[in-house]
Structures are given as C-alpha cells and as structure tokens.
Amino acid sequence: xxxxxxxxxxxxxxxxxxxxxxxxxxxxxxxxxxxxxxxxxxxxxxxxxxxxxxxxxxxxxxxxxxxxxxxxxxxxxxxxxxxxxxxxxxxxxxxxxxxxxxxxxxxxxxxxxxxxxxxxxxxxxxxxxxxxxxxxxxxxxxxxxxxxxxxxxxxxxxxxxxxxxxxxxxxxxxxxxxxxxxxxxxxxxxxxxxxxxxxxxxxxxxxxxxxxxxxxxxxxxxxxxxxxxxxxxxxxxxxxxxxxxxxxxxxxxxxxxxxxxxxxxxxxxxxxxxxxxxxxxxxxxxxxxxxxxxxxxxxxxxxxxxxxxxxxxxxxxxxxxxxxxxxxxxxxxxxxxxxxxxxxxxxxxxxxxxxxxxxxxxxxxxxxxxxxxxxxxxxxxxxxxxxxxxxxxxxxxxxxxxxxxxxxxxxxxxxxxxxxxxxxxxxxxxxxxxxxxxxxxxxxxxxxxxxxxxxxxxxxxxxxxxxxxxxxxxxxxxxxxxxxxxxxxxxxxxxxxxxxxxxxxxxxxxxxxxxxxxxxxxxxxxxxxxxxxxxxxxxxxxxxxxxxxxxxxxxxxxxxxxxxxxxxxxxxxxxxxxxxxxxxxxx
Numbered sequence: 001x002x003x004x005x006x007x008x009x010x011x012x013x014x015x016x017x018x019x020x021x022x023x024x025x026x027x028x029x030x031x032x033x034x035x036x037x038x039x040x041x042x043x044x045x046x047x048x049x050x051x052x053x054x055x056x057x058x059x060x061x062x063x064x065x066x067x068x069x070x071x072x073x074x075x076x077x078x079x080x081x082x083x084x085x086x087x088x089x090x091x092x093x094x095x096x097x098x099x100x101x102x103x104x105x106x107x108x109x110x111x112x113x114x115x116x117x118x119x120x121x122x123x124x125x126x127x128x129x130x131x132x133x134x135x136x137x138x139x140x141x142x143x144x145x146x147x148x149x150x151x152x153x154x155x156x157x158x159x160x161x162x163x164x165x166x167x168x169x170x171x172x173x174x175x176x177x178x179x180x181x182x183x184x185x186x187x188x189x190x191x192x193x194x195x196x197x198x199x200x201x202x203x204x205x206x207x208x209x210x211x212x213x214x215x216x217x218x219x220x221x222x223x224x225x226x227x228x229x230x231x232x233x234x235x236x237x238x239x240x241x242x243x244x245x246x247x248x249x250x251x252x253x254x255x256x257x258x259x260x261x262x263x264x265x266x267x268x269x270x271x272x273x274x275x276x277x278x279x280x281x282x283x284x285x286x287x288x289x290x291x292x293x294x295x296x297x298x299x300x301x302x303x304x305x306x307x308x309x310x311x312x313x314x315x316x317x318x319x320x321x322x323x324x325x326x327x328x329x330x331x332x333x334x335x336x337x338x339x340x341x342x343x344x345x346x347x348x349x350x351x352x353x354x355x356x357x358x359x360x361x362x363x364x365x366x367x368x369x370x371x372x373x374x375x376x377x378x379x380x381x382x383x384x385x386x387x388x389x390x391x392x393x394x395x396x397x398x399x400x401x402x403x404x405x406x407x408x409x410x411x412x413x414x415x416x417x418x419x420x421x422x423x424x425x426x427x428x429x430x431x432x433x434x435x436x437x438x439x440x441x442x443x444x445x446x447x448x449x450x451x452x453x454x455x456x457x458x459x460x461x462x463x464x465x466x467x468x469x470x471x472x473x474x475x476x477x478x479x480x481x482x483x484x485x486x487x488x489x490x491x492x493x494x495x496x497x498x499x500x501x502x503x504x505x506x507x508x509x510x511x512x513x514x515x516x517x518x519x520x521x522x523x524x525x526x527x528x529x530x531x532x533x534x535x536x537x538x539x540x541x542x543x544x545x546x547x548x549x550x551x552x553x554x555x556x557x558x559x560x561x562x563x564x565x566x567x568x569x570x571x572x573x574x575x576x577x578x579x580x581x582x583x584x585x586x587x
Contacts, residue, residue: 105146148184151184232281300361308392334367360372422491453507465493470488472508
C-alpha cells in the first residue's frame with residue numbers, strides 16, 4: 001500500500017511522510033475509528049493554537065474522550081460479564097456529559113484571561129487601558145459565575161442525583177436544590193463584589209437587610225410558604241412519591257394523592273383522578289395529613305357492608321372472606337396484599353341490618369387506594385350475587401295478613417315449640433310431640449354462680465339454655481380437682497344422658513350470669529315414649545352422633561370406624577333407655 005503524504009500548510013507543523021497507521025488503534029487509547037491522517041492533523045492544529053484555545057479544547061477533549069472510553073470500553077471488554085460495572089460507567093458518562101458545558105465555559109474564560117494578559121500588556125494608551133480593565137472585570141466576573149455554575153451542577157450530579165437519591169430512595173425535593181443553588185450563587189456574587197471590585201460587603205448586606213425587611217411585610221404570605229417548605233424538607237412528614245391524604249373539613253373534602261414535587265411555595269399532588277393539585281406550603285403546614293406509607297409501606301384500608309338480619313352471620317363472614325382473598329396477591333403490585341391477611345368483622349346492628357367490616361392491606365405506590373377499593377368491592381358484589389344475596393337497603397314491610405312473629409314469648413306454648421324444634425335432640429319430633437313437651441317442661445331461673453348440676457350426682461332431667469351463659473367444670477386430670485373446660489351459650493342443652501339413661505352427672509354446670517333454662521324431666525319424656533315408642537330410636541341416634549363428635553376431636557378414625565362406632569353407641573344407648581324407662585314394647 002502506498003504511503004500517505006501530508007501537504008504542509010502555513011498553519012501546520014511540517015511533517016514527514018509516514019506509513020499509514022491502522023484504522024483502529026488498540027484499546028483504550030482511541031475507542032473511536034481514526035485514520036492516521038486525522039490524528040496527525042489534529043495534533044498539528046492543537047500544537048499551533050494559542051493557550052486560550054488549548055485550555056477549553058483540552059477540557060472538552062478530556063470529557064469527550066472519557067465519554068468514549070466509558071461507553072465503548074465496557075461494551076467490548078465487559079460485555080456479558082459485568083453488567084453492574086457497565087451500568088455504573090454509563091451513568092458516569094451521562095454525568096460527565098452534563099458537566100461538559102459548564103466546564104468548557106469555565107476553561108474558556110481561564111484560557112482567554114491567560115492569553116489576554118500577555119497581549120494587553122504591550123498597549124499603553126489610556127483608552128486601551130480602560131478597555132482592558134473593563135474586559136478584565138468581565139473575565140473575573142465570568143470566572144466567578146462560571147465557577148458557581150460548575151459547582152452547582154457538580155452538586156446536582158453527584159450529591160442530589162447521586163448520594164441523596166440513593167440514600168433516601170427517591171427524588172430530591174426541588175426546594176432543597178434551589179436553596180443550595182441560591183447559596184452558591186450568593187457566595188459567588190459576594191466574591192465578585194469583594195475581590196473583583198474591592199468593595200465592602202458589609203454595606204451591601206446592611207442595605208439588602210433593609211430592603212428585605214420591606215419586602216418581608218409585602219410578601220409575608222409567600223415567605224410563610226417558603227419557610228414552611230423548608231420545615232417540611234427538614235421534618236419530612238412526607239416525601240416525593242408518598243401517598244398522602246390531606247384532611248378537609250368534612251370526609252368528602254379529603255384529598256388523596258401522590259406527592260410529585262415540593263418547591264419554594266407549593267406542594268404538587270397528583271390525585272387518584274389524575275389531576276394535579278397545587279397546595280401552598282403554609283396550608284400543608286396547618287392541615288392534618290395522613291401518610292399512607294409511614295411507618296410501613298403496607299397501608300390498611302376498610303370497607304363496610306350491611307346485609308339483612310335474616311342472613312346468617314357465619315354465611316356472610318365466609319362469603320366476604322373468600323371474595324376478598326380471591327383478588328389479593330402476594331406482591332401487591334396491582335391488587336391488595338395477601339399478607340397481612342384480610343380480616344372480616346361484624347361491627348354493629350343498624351336499622352337496615354348487620355354491618356360488616358372488610359379490612360385489607362395495600363402498597364399505595366403499586367396500587368392506589370381508590371383502585372384497591374374498586375377491586376375488593378367488585379369481587380364482594382360478585383360473590384354475594386352468586387350466593388343469591390343482596391346488600392341491605394331501606395325498606396318497609398306491609399302485611400295484608402297476620403304479621404309474622406318477630407319475638408318469641410317464653411310463656412306461649414307455640415313459642416316454646418319453636419324453641420324445642422331448634423334443638424338437635426328433638427328436631428325429628430312431630431308437631432303433636434313438640435306440643436306435648438312444650439306444655440309439660442318447666443321454665444327455671446338461676447342466679448349468677450348458682451350450680452345447676454354437680455358432677456357425680458344422680459339426676460333424671462335435662463336442661464335447655466335460653467338466656468345467659470353457663471360454665472362447664474370437669475376433672476380432666478383425674479385428681480379430683482375440677483377445672484373449667486367449656487362454656488355454653490343459648491341454644492345448648494345438657495344432662496340428656498341422665499334424662500335418658502339415669503347415669504350420674506358427668507360434669508358440674510354453673511351459671512356464669514343470671515340465666516333462663518327449660519327443664520325436661522323423666523316424667524315429661526315418659527309420656528312421649530308411652531305414646532310413640534319409636535321416638536326413642538331417633539333420639540338414641542342423635543345422642544350417638546353428638547357423642548361421636550366429641551370422640552372425633554380426640555382420636556383419628558376412618559369413615560368405616562366412625563360409622564361402626566356410631567352404630568354401636570346408638571344400640572347401647574337404646575338398650576339403656578329401654579332399661580331405664582321400661583315402657584318400650586316390640587316395634
């Protein structure tokens with residue numbers, strides 16, 4: 001290949017004929033593709049230019065060179081091996097690019113000042129001296145201001161966008177950046193007055209103090225906003241990115257949104273509707289604020305539903321719990337959180353029905369409170385619809401016939417029959433059988449702490465609890481000491497084994513409060529068995545099932561073993577009943 005000859009120019013240093021260099025020089029000296037001709041021309045031009053060009057050119061060249069090295073070197077050397085290093089170097093390259101303009105301006109003023117110092121000294125005329133002095137002032141002022149410009153950008157890049165953002169995991173408030181920038185430029189202006197113009201700084205500060213006092217009275221509301229903004233940045237009741245609620249005079253005036261910016265006068269909040277709300281800092285300082293992301297990013301929300309009294313509470317709790325869990329996720333990115341677990345509670349009874357509370361948790365920065373409420377409410381309404389239920393609403397009942405019974409009267413035989421029909425032991429009795437028992441059973445009242453039955457005593461009656469609370473005591477350790485093992489609520493019954501078989505009492509029952517109970521004696525049940533002996537078999541099966549439930553809690557049994565054991569219990573029970581009553585004939 002023919003050698004390359006460089007043509008000498010008046011502006012270039014003479015150069016000999018050189019062989020052509022490789023198109024791509026080895027890393028890391030020149031990551032970009034430069035031919036030898038371009039390289040030699042570049043070095044020749046740089047060597048002939050004056051210092052006022054070399055200074056900014058070198059500064060800019062260093063920045064550009066570092067950008068090229070930081071971009072191309074990691075891509076070729078660390079590709080596929082060190083992504084973290086590559087990301088860091090690319091971040092450093094972007095930072096250097098942002099510093100390029102202030103650095104070039106600063107170095108340009110230094111270079112011009114260096115060049116003009118040598119040239120202007122040869123002129124002696126008074127006019128030129130004045131021009132030189134003015135130009136010197138301009139250069140010195142430019143140096144101070146460009147230095148402040150560079151320092152402010154340096155603080156932005158490495159302090160605010162680097163260290164502070166990394167430590168606090170969020171954007172630095174604009175107000176804090178502006179305050180620091182203002183201080184930097186004020187120091188630069190003070191330096192210009194004191195060092196460039198050789199003037200006393202004290203007089204300037206005194207004059208500015210008087211002017212500031214006048215402006216303070218005129219702009220007191222704005223100043224209040226500014227200082228409140230500073231207090232917010234120091235106290236940090238909320239920060240950029242937090243979801244907050246600004247309380248109004250009434251609940252409908254509450255504002256919920258995400259903090260987007262905190263500047264000199266205002267705080268900007270993006271509401272859940274997508275609107276930007278601009279609130280003066282003074283108002284934010286005087287208003288009660290709820291921060292949904294402090295002290296934990298998990299935020300609790302509650303929704304209330306009211307259903308009719310006729311719907312069993314257990315059914316409602318089951319449906320609401322399933323509906324809420326159905327839309328929860330473990331990460332909480334687009335829905336409520338699965339953990340902490342949602343909770344369903346009965347709050348109170350209202351004129352419309354029973355009010356239930358649904359409590360769930362969210363991460364507000366992933367899903368807004370309004371969207372989470374929509375997701376949960378939609379799921380609950382769908383589950384209620386599938387279950388054939390609707391929410392309670394204001395209504396008025398109009399009856400054209402006899403009104404249904406709303407309360408039971410313990411003195412009424414019909415109401416006593418309804419109470420008996422709810423008892424598992426008598427659920428298969430006919431209306432005539434229930435009427436017979438309801439007429440003969442006795443209503444009993446016991447005071448608090450009074451013992452109804454005592455363990456080991458003989459007895460031939462059973463009790464049905466209607467009102468109040470009972471405590472059950474038993475000797476579970478076999479040492480003769482009785483301890484509380486359970487409690488009974490209205491609807492429970494006890495003593496059926498003594499009533500049906502004459503066995504001694506197996507536990508002590510004591511009234512925890514004043515109670516009302518119905519007592520059914522052996523004489524009452526004997527009349528029923530005398531009329532319909534087949535009822536004994538039905539009752540014995542019910543007692544056997546009840547006993548099996550207690551056994552299953554203590555042992556693990558297969559279905560076959562359970563059926564066999566229940567059949568054995570039923571047979572034994574029926575045999576004891578026949579022996580105790582002595583009124584059964586052959587079926």
